């Protein structure tokens with residue numbers, strides 16, 4: 367089936383504005399790089415999401431899920447088939463000490479909502495620029511906190527389009543991994559269990575973490591956050607710094623001079639610039655220290 371055929375079929379079941387043909391993904395990634403999606407699909411409900419998944423399954427069309435694009439490098443050749451974005455599913459509701467958020471909501475907004483309701487537990491997430499879905503996928507965390515600490519349950523869609531309610535214990539949340547990632551589930555909704563706190567204390571913690579982030583991270587440039595996972599017993603940034611790579615430039619991508627664990631887009635970088643620099647850093651660190659740097663950032667799409 368051609369992409370035009372897929373488009374023609376999808377616009378019969380979804381609102382037309384929810385299906386875009388040949389959409390540039392550089393608009394949706396934090397690095398501002400990446401080629402086109404054949405189809406960029408943004409359902410407005412769980413039912414529509416289910417319809418898209420079942421359609422894709424039936425017609426053997428590949429589906430790639432995009433969150434906020436803050437932990438992704440999409441290669442310059444783009445992505446064939448459907449790129450699914452839950453950006454239109456952003457409801458956040460609060461009941462007593464529980465917050466339920468749809469996967470397209472920004473985890474920063476959930477953290478702010480917790481502050482608004484004087485609930486503590488999500489302060490760590492106040493500067494993580496991902497969606498709730500992306501945060502679940504990676505078990506996102508910062509400054510000693512992580513999603514696993516506060517998650518109660520999730521609603522996911524399986525590859526077959528079946529809806530499942532899963533408790534935290536069933537999600538195998540570990541350092542930057544979860545069964546959402548391993549089972550290729552599409553997370554639709556998360557429920558967080560928080561605790562009553564004091565507004566001033568929660569706010570002070572969030573302000574402190576924001577200050578730390580702003581002083582240490584190169585937030586003035588596009589990037590995808592920490593490029594590498596923390597190798598056991600080491601810090602990726604320190605290894606990169608000690609390898610003399612801070613400031614290294616390939617094309618428009620640079621190992622940040624502010625935080626060596628980040629690669630920033632300083633001058634219209636392509637995804638190829640990013641992946642070439644990542645490989646160069648991995649090879650150099652391996653040669654100098656014998657340590658394998660595994661990417662935390664997901665690299666997807668065609669060359």
Ligand SMILES: Cc1cc2nc3c(=O)[nH]c(=O)nc-3n(C[C@H](O)[C@H](O)[C@H](O)COP(=O)(O)OP(=O)(O)OC[C@H]3O[C@@H](n4cnc5c(N)ncnc54)[C@H](O)[C@@H]3O)c2cc1C
Pocket residue numbers: 396430431432433434435436437438452469493494495496497498499500501502503504505506507508546551552553554583585589590591592664
């Ligand atoms: C400046 C900066 C600072 C950062 N700081 C931190 C930090 O402190 N801590 C941290 O953990 N991360 C950090 N990150 C990385 C990133 O924000 C997190 O990993 C975030 O959780 C990624 O979410 P996303 O929605 O952007 O996912 P994306 O980058 O869009 O996708 C990442 C993966 O999640 C999957 N995914 C997205 N949505 C869903 C869903 N609904 N269901 C299932 N899978 C899904 C995608 O398929 C993809 O494989 C930072 C990034 C930047 C740019």
